[in-house]
Amino acid sequence: MNPLDRYADLVDDEAAFRAACDRPLPQVVRVNTLAAEADRVAAAFDEADVEYERVAWHDGLFRMPGGSPGTTWPYFHGWVHGQEEVSALPALALDPAPGETVWDACAAPGSKTSHVAARMDDRGTLVANDSNLGRLSALRHNAERLGLTNLVVTNRDARNYSLRGFEFDAFDRVLVDAPCSCEGTIRKNPDAHETWSLDHVNEISGVQRGVLRRAVQAMPILFHVVPSDVVNTFALPLTRWPSATWSAPSIARSGVAAETVVSRIPASRARSRVW
């Protein structure tokens, strides 16, 4: 079975969807605003004759048609981080503020963690967790290169994450970039569908549900759930979910979003906030 067949009923234009899945993903870097401003990065690329295109919807994203952004010196100095364009959305939706306590439940190798840290202006406490120790080495390397200092790194299963040892007993915001079926990574990994199986999808959706449940428990009472990255990460019922403000029990009963932003909403804003 081709995993993409399952999307036929979910997408409006199947031919366009399949054509998009066949298009290679452009190489993109995100400016690390803790270290440099976007115009300074552009000037550095100009000086080094590195080809780039500014992304229209986001001042801090550059497409790199020549590839290999990791070989440029702005990368080496931590001014930019290689990150898919769509992967820059979750931190914007999460909208963390400097000084808050934020949990990135499935964080490695840290692309979104580092974006969240920059949005927090490196202030407050950002807890980056992942159950895979090897992938955490990459996160720590990225965090050091990008100069993050508000970061706590933990290596636990997010499904039964304990807040013991922290000075707070709830997070202000939680990012759940859960492990997924990887169907949507076909644009960067042409072999992604070779190891695909429905058994794995069912298994991984159980993990997603467990992490999301724990995320909700680790937050105060009102939540806003934003299924994000839907173009990139296809998961079971995710694509047709409207975003909504939900109560904890309704989230626990529901299906699972592959990549989900959960943030606390002050009661005064709860009705008006729509993504």
Ligand SMILES: C[S@@+](CC[C@H](N)C(=O)[O-])C[C@H]1O[C@@H](n2cnc3c(N)ncnc32)[C@H](O)[C@@H]1O
């Ligand atoms: C989609 S990747 C995260 C990518 C990362 N957020 C980024 O932007 O660089 C999902 C991650 O979930 C981790 N993971 C899988 N099961 C987990 C669990 N039960 N608890 C915590 N992390 C888990 C995997 O090791 C993997 O690193």
